[in-house]
């Protein structure tokens with residue numbers, strides 16, 4: 001019997017709130033605020049998102065987020081999307097999900113930054129209560145994100161810290177990577193370090209090794225989202241006797257030796273061209289090389305709507321491409337649990353749940 005991957009306990013560390021909406025929800029919310037969507041049928045709208053994201057055109061890819069964020073400008077819109085986000089993760093077997101999003105992109109209808117964070121937290125808690133009432137288990141944490149091309153890093157960092165006892169577990173920067181190094185937000189990262197507040201940074205997706213280095217040095221990143229282009233700092237040479245010799249550059253070596261987790265998102269990495277220097281198919285993804293070399297790899301969805309995917313599907317894709325066993329899949333979940341921005345005893349609880357779930361599979 002084939003293993004039911006969906007039923008296994010899983011951890012999701014990199015999943016954008018504005019990239020995981022249900023098409024029907026978008027239609028409902030758009031109607032209320034008079035926003036025009038590219039399609040009014042849920043299935044057609046879902047297709048439009050996938051095709052636009054898959055078109056290879058960055059403009060079309062970015063246009064998809066204009067529509068999702070447009071319907072998330074009210075407390076009602078934010079809460080509903082957050083609640084359904086939790087229910088959808090639970091349905092996929094996720095027991096802990098970190099939810100990232102950028103409050104500064106949700107202010108056009110008059111909400112304050114604090115009100116947006118509260119509205120999202122309210123929705124997450126509604127989702128968690130509903131799961132619990134039905135006898136299920138899921139925990140969530142918000143990753144409050146600043147847009148790297150804007151100059152609100154400090155404001156967003158302070159916002160994140162203000163809500164650390166109300167669901168916010170970490171800070172991130174997102175948006176165009178190339179030309180917008182973390183050093184531009186150095187003061188915000190220093191403030192977060194002083195506050196002992198966890199940081200993950202999008203790096204090694206739209207830019208290469210120098211960007212990853214700066215995410216660690218200026219950004220003080222404890223994890224890398226996605227970090228996939230770290231592979232550019234891994235050198236292979238064929239030595240005498242057909243043995244491959246692998247040499248890690250200093251950034252790759254640091255990430256490797258410190259166990260800094262990589263938030264890899266296989267389908268998204270293909271769609272955004274992050275690994276286009278290696279090829280166009282899943283078999284070209286460096287996931288397996290990084291795993292074999294001992295990097296702390298984790299598996300993520302990034303944007304479930306745009307990539308028309310789930311964590312289960314990403315794991316199935318990796319399994320069929322690289323021949324992974326259940327033990328490999330379990331290791332990816334353990335890596336994610338260990339790297340999650342939860343307190344140690346909560347991480348240990350997640351680890352126990354994963355071990356138990358996989359042992360019974």
Ligand SMILES: [Zn+2]
Nearest residue numbers: 016202225302
């Ligand atoms: Zn991302």
